Amino acid sequence: MLDFEEELKKFKPIPDTSEVAGAIYDRDLTDMVDILKEMVKEKR
Amino acid sequence: MNCYYCGVDIGDEQQCPYCGADQRIYWKILHASAQAYNEGLQRAQVRDLSGAAVSLHRSLRMNKYNTQARNLLGLVYFEMGQTTLALREWVVSKNFQPDDNPVDRYLTSVQKPGILNRLDSIAQKYNQALAYCRQDSRDLARIQLKRIIGSHPKLVEAYQLLALLLIQDGKYEEARRALVSAAKIDSKNPITMAYMEEVRASYTAKKKSRRRRRARKDEPEMAVGAEAVVAPQPGILEVLDGSGSGIVNILLGAGLGILVAMFLIVPTMRQNENNDAQNALVSANKEAATSANNIASLEKxxxxxxxxxxxxxxxxxxxxxxxxxxxxxxxxDEGDSEKAVAAIGTVNETLLSANGKAVYESINGTIQEEAAKDTYAEGSSAFRSRKYEEAIPLLLQVVEFDPEYSDGYALYYLAQSYENTEDTKSAAKYYAQFAELFPNTSRGRVAKSKAESMGESDPGDEETVEAVENEQMAD
Structure with missing residues (x-):
């Protein structure tokens, strides 16, 4: 049996299009190449 | 290919000749990112949008410059109704690759007048529905979600939230329909699948309980103590068994049944009927007696x-x-005796006072005396005319009024009339009465002798009349 309250927590509000900028800034764009660069940099 | 560390074009070299960075790991990362993109693309092609999004996210985690993966991720978000997330990915994609980027087409189509406003309005409505859910206003939430689905049928989350509400209210069929619609957009969404499983489980439970109920109805039960043992019912073919003994058994059973009915049931029924009839008869007699008593009472x-x-x-x-x-x-007083007789005849003597009664008796006596006088005149006239039959009743009236009327002549004439009609018994009676009333007269002596000798001597009519007339004249 589903727990209604718990299931409800899974649903998040949909951001408005005016919040796209914020969403972009919040987006973590770090990838593995960036990590690799960091690792090589630290090694040297 | 450029070196990932210093950015110089190094061709196919495994190690950068300028900075010495090992390129093999970088290649592996790019290869893994490409593989993840391919996987995401395949999933998107079979409408497993959630799975595609996961794969594309993985691809971008490895290589954030994988424009194809980012553009596709934006497209997947847009298809799932997540416009803002789609725009985010497309804007970033455009930022990483400003030129020759297919994302321009997407952004142009989305930025047409009115589209973003409409998409914002849908997002606001969905958020409102979510707020209703959290306030436990489920009915309002359901209405709002149905409106959203009507205007923007690609918002998977709207279907899922609606299904959750319906499941919570036990409306599994409606929930199933919402989930099917959601699955048409995103076929393997984990939330959709979980809810669908919940709906299936409820159907299974219902089917099981229905089967149990049906089984209870269909199968006969023999209670043994606290438990119930289900006895299988043999079919008619099993009873007959094809051997003929079954038919014989059935016929024997039917015969026994008829005999039992004839010797036990029918007599009892008849006895009951007779008892009922007797009871009814007794009851009717009682009613009749009661009625008779009532009638007698009423008659009294x-x-x-x-x-x-x-x-x-x-x-x-x-x-x-x-x-x-x-x-x-x-x-x-006026001498009208007839009128007086008529009037006195209607007087109720019992109602009169003593004085009234005296007056009544006086008048009545006078009237009767008058009547006796007339009757005697008539009776004596009939006697003299030798009409004895006519004379007898008239003279009887006079004698009854007064036996000594007209010095006893009425009585004497009555006795003679009876004698002349050969009614010696009556004649002797009245002669004896006369002799008793008038013993010292000659007529009294004659009457006495006649009364004594009545039957022995029978004097002639003429002699008698003459003798009496003579005596009357002498008196």
Whole structure:
């Protein structure tokens, strides 16, 4: 049996299009190449 | 290919000749990112949008410059109704690759007038529905979600939230329909699948309980103590068994049944019917007796009332009796005896006072005397005319009024009339009466001798009449 309250927590509000900028800034764009660069940099 | 560390074009070299960075790991990362993109693309092609998004995210985690993966991720978000997330990915994609980027087409189509406003409005409505859910206003939430689905049928989350509400309210069929619609957009969404499984489980539970109920209805149960043992019912073919013994058993059973009915049930039924009839008869007799008693009682009452009525009807009441008495008195004074007789006949003597009764008796006596006088005249005339049959009743009336009327001649003529009609018994009776009333007269002596000798000597009619007339003249 589903727990209604718990299931409800899974649903998040949909951001408005005016919040796209914020969403972009919040987006973590770090990838593995960036990590690799960091690792090589630290090694040297 | 450029070195990932210093950015110099190094061709196919495994190690950068300028910075010495090992390129093999970088290649592996790019290869893994490409693989993840391919996986995401395949999933998107079979409408597993959630799975595609996961794969594309993985691809971008490895290589954030994988424009194809980012553009596709934006497209997947847009298809799932997540416009803002789609725009985010497309804007970033455009930022990483400003030129020759297919994302321009997507952004142009989304930025047409009115589209973003409409998409914002849908997002606001969905958020409102979510707020309703958290406030436990499920009905309002359901209405809002249905509106959203009507205007923007690609918002998977709207279907899922609606299904959750419906499941919570036990409306599994409606929930199933919402989930099917959601699955048409995103076929393997984990939330959609979880909810669908919940709906299936409820259907299974219902089917099981229905089967149990049906089984309870269909199968006969023999209670043994606290438990119930289900006894299988043999079919008619099993009973007959094809051997013929079953039919014989059935016929024997039917015969026994008829015999039992004839010897046990039918007599009992008849006995009951007879008892009922007897009871009904007794009851009817009782009712008849009661009715007879009632009738007798009523008849007595009627009789008593009639007697009571008789006092007042025909003879008049007290006032009428006195009026008639006065009328009779007046008629007597005027010499109208007929009118007096008629009036006195309607007077009720019992209602009169003592004085009234004295007056009544006086008038009545006078009237009767008058009547006796007339009757005697008529009777004696008939006697003299030798019409003895006519004379007898008239003279009887006079004798009854006064046996000594006209010095006993009425009585004497009556005795002679009976004698002449050969009624010696009556004649002897009245002769004896006369002799008793007038013993010292010659007629008395003659009457005595006649009474004594009646039957031995029978004097002639003419002699008798003459003798009597002579005696009358002498007296």
């Amino acid at each position: 009452q009627v009789e008593a009332l009639n007697k009571e009525l008789d006092k007042y009807t025909g003879q008049g009441d007290l006032k009428t009796s006195y009026e008639k008495l006065l009328e009779a008195q007046k008629a007597m």
